[in-house]
Amino acid sequence: MPLQYFRSVIVLPFLCVLLLGATALPAELPPAAQEAMDRGVIAAKNQDYLLAIRFFADARKIAPAAPILFFNLGLAESKIAGRELRAMTWFGAYLAASPDAANAAAVKEQIKVLNVKNQGSLARLIQTAEDAAKQFGDPASYDRNSALGKVSQLWAKSGDLETAIQAADRILDDSIKGDAQARIVLTQAKTGDIAGAQQTANLIQHAESKNWAQSWIVMEQIKAGDTAGAIHTAGYIQDAIKRGWIQKEIASTQARAGDVVGALKTVDRIENAASKSQALGAVAEAQLATGNIPAALETASFIQDVAEKGGTLRLISAAQINAGNRAGAIQTANGIQHPWHKDRAQLPIIKALAEAGDIPAAIQTASHIQTADPKDWAQGEIAAAQAKTGDFAGALKTVDSIEQAALKNQARETIAKAQAIAGDIAGAKRTADSIPAHAPHHGLQASDWHRKGGALVAIAAAQAKAGDIEGARKTAGSLPEIKPADSVPVSGIWDYRSFAQYVIGKRQVLVGDIAGAQATAAAIVNGGFRGDALSDIANAQIRAGDIPGALRTADLMPENLKMMTRGNIAASLAKNNPGNVVVATPPAPPAPAVNQWIVKNGELLSGAIFLDLAAHLKSLPSDKPQEIFAGLHDAAERIADARQVITQMLKQQAQQSAKP
Numbered sequence: 001m002p003l004q005y006f007r008s009v010i011v012l013p014f015l016c017v018l019l020l021g022a023t024a025l026p027a028e029l030p031p032a033a034q035e036a037m038d039r040g041v042i043a044a045k046n047q048d049y050l051l052a053i054r055f056f057a058d059a060r061k062i063a064p065a066a067p068i069l070f071f072n073l074g075l076a077e078s079k080i081a082g083r084e085l086r087a088m089t090w091f092g093a094y095l096a097a098s099p100d101a102a103n104a105a106a107v108k109e110q111i112k113v114l115n116v117k118n119q120g121s122l123a124r125l126i127q128t129a130e131d132a133a134k135q136f137g138d139p140a141s142y143d144r145n146s147a148l149g150k151v152s153q154l155w156a157k158s159g160d161l162e163t164a165i166q167a168a169d170r171i172l173d174d175s176i177k178g179d180a181q182a183r184i185v186l187t188q189a190k191t192g193d194i195a196g197a198q199q200t201a202n203l204i205q206h207a208e209s210k211n212w213a214q215s216w217i218v219m220e221q222i223k224a225g226d227t228a229g230a231i232h233t234a235g236y237i238q239d240a241i242k243r244g245w246i247q248k249e250i251a252s253t254q255a256r257a258g259d260v261v262g263a264l265k266t267v268d269r270i271e272n273a274a275s276k277s278q279a280l281g282a283v284a285e286a287q288l289a290t291g292n293i294p295a296a297l298e299t300a301s302f303i304q305d306v307a308e309k310g311g312t313l314r315l316i317s318a319a320q321i322n323a324g325n326r327a328g329a330i331q332t333a334n335g336i337q338h339p340w341h342k343d344r345a346q347l348p349i350i351k352a353l354a355e356a357g358d359i360p361a362a363i364q365t366a367s368h369i370q371t372a373d374p375k376d377w378a379q380g381e382i383a384a385a386q387a388k389t390g391d392f393a394g395a396l397k398t399v400d401s402i403e404q405a406a407l408k409n410q411a412r413e414t415i416a417k418a419q420a421i422a423g424d425i426a427g428a429k430r431t432a433d434s435i436p437a438h439a440p441h442h443g444l445q446a447s448d449w450h451r452k453g454g455a456l457v458a459i460a461a462a463q464a465k466a467g468d469i470e471g472a473r474k475t476a477g478s479l480p481e482i483k484p485a486d487s488v489p490v491s492g493i494w495d496y497r498s499f500a501q502y503v504i505g506k507r508q509v510l511v512g513d514i515a516g517a518q519a520t521a522a523a524i525v526n527g528g529f530r531g532d533a534l535s536d537i538a539n540a541q542i543r544a545g546d547i548p549g550a551l552r553t554a555d556l557m558p559e560n561l562k563m564m565t566r567g568n569i570a571a572s573l574a575k576n577n578p579g580n581v582v583v584a585t586p587p588a589p590p591a592p593a594v595n596q597w598i599v600k601n602g603e604l605l606s607g608a609i610f611l612d613l614a615a616h617l618k619s620l621p622s623d624k625p626q627e628i629f630a631g632l633h634d635a636a637e638r639i640a641d642a643r644q645v646i647t648q649m650l651k652q653q654a655q656q657s658a659k660p
């Protein structure tokens with residue numbers, strides 16, 4: 001088939017049949033993309049497929065959504081041994097982008113050919129891994145049997161269940177053998193072959209493995225909606241605890257589906273007391289989800305386990321509060337016997353009382369809490385309610401009773417924000433100052449840094465809204481500057497100075513002070529916040545008709561925002577001055593259905609295993625059986641996992657294309 005449909009005379013012999021269905025020229029590419037693709041065609045003609053791939057990839061940078069490039073990449077990748085899966089993903093992207101292409105049927109056929117070829121290669125690789133495992137020495141050794149168990153799982157993942165079962169049967173260790181067989185059962189059940197899974201489960205002699213196998217079958221039956229089958233299979237589980245756990249899962253599923261009667265019947269079958277209590281709790285939760293609080297209370301009354309009952313009653317009490325039944329919530333909470341759950345059940349009640357303005361009742365309720373953690377949370381809720389009503393002195397007094405530093409500082413942040421919104425900037429600053437002031441690299445806990453940072457950003461925002469830009473900038477400047485290298489997520493530290501500056505700039509844009517916003521943006525160190533600030537400015541310039549200014553602003557942005565902004569400029573010009581668009585619209589990205597193939601190509605199929613498997617295998621040590629096996633197993637597992645993902649995506653794509 002020509003790499004460029006009719007625009008090239010180059011034909012890859014094994015794909016000539018695809019040409020028969022091609023009746024239309026592909027869409028024109030931008031000149032630079034066309035030039036790169038033409039070079040790729042020449043490279044392919046000379047059978048330099050790696051170079052061809054490089055040129056086609058260069059063309060995609062310019063025309064990322066062009067179907068012809070997906071097609072050409074698929075063709076080139078298909079000519080390199082070991083890259084069948086990569087070729088399949090590019091062909092998958094092509095079909096997603098051009099589902100009605102005249103050559104779609106032939107492309108699908110070629111995907112099948114590549115799939116079979118890759119399956120054969122994977123089988124040879126797994127067999128090599130199995131041969132390596134047999135070199136471990138003593139047939140009864142743990143290492144050898146463990147390796148053979150892994151091989152059995154590889155055969156199952158590859159779809160060759162018969163060989164997987166045979167491989168498992170060669171394992172001498174009963175526990176490892178049972179585990180391998182159970183995992184084959186799981187693979188069969190996940191593919192919907194419940195009868196086959198049951199047949200394999202019947203082969204298992206190891207009791208614990210057999211119980212797990214039956215449990216996995218039940219879980220897959222539940223997912224498939226086969227409740228009757230799940231109940232029947234659960235009866236085969238010999239371990240009472242495991243059987244109770246799986247019956248609890250069945251009952252939960254029935255209850256969530258609205259079949260409470262059926263769920264309670266399943267609960268009656270549970271012999272294990274703990275599982276029965278958990279199942280009743282799950283049924284009560286499902287009843288709560290439908291708003292049936294009286295039924296949930298009745299179900300909870302049958303729970304025997306004190307902790308499970310306490311947790312369920314706590315959820316019911318919270319639901320009663322949300323429904324406006326404060327008296328009922330208090331009655332339910334007071335009926336809880338488990339201290340931990342009883343204390344935590346008071347929190348929604350206290351919050352409701354405080355938000356309703358009944359601070360004395362909230363304080364009195366909080367006084368009955370025995371454990372420190374919920375007591376501090378309660379005081380925080382009360383302080384927040386007091387601050388919301390403007391009683392800042394009372395709120396700060398309440399905060400003094402909080403013992404835990406993190407919760408104390410969280411409450412102070414809430415109060416400072418309320419003060420700032422109310423216009424009490426001086427008071428807000430005093431409250432913010434009471435939060436530890438050390439910079440993050442001086443040992444400040446990340447949670448405290450967020451509390452102080454959040455408070456000061458709110459203050460700066462309030463100052464900017466009031467027109468005090470200089471004051472807002474000064475507040476932002478009081479926050480430590482976080483260098484880009486310091487802002488890695490693992491540190492738990494956020495660049496609040498840059499965030500505050502972004503908030504100030506946004507306010508300046510809203511009031512039309514573009515020059516001021518530009519000066520603020522220029523001072524932002526964090527690239528993400530600076531880009532967002534510049535984007536706000538550019539959009540305001542576009543709305544005001546200042547296209548030259550918007551273009552200058554766009555040039556200061558990161559590449560992704562620059563492309564987006566130039567697209568907005570082009571759209572504005574097209575709308576307001578048709579026929580005279582002077583800014584080129586950036587190339588549209590691939591559609592989501594197409595992009596998932598491209599993403600999977602990069603996520604799953606990168607690295608030596610997918611780019612040059614032969615070279616990767618040659619790099620394995622030749623004199624260490626364990627290391628050889630580990631390398632072979634890793635390669636086979638990654639290929640098998642990728643095959644499963646790609647096969648599922650192809651199946652979903654076929655189902656979508658079959659829909660009318």
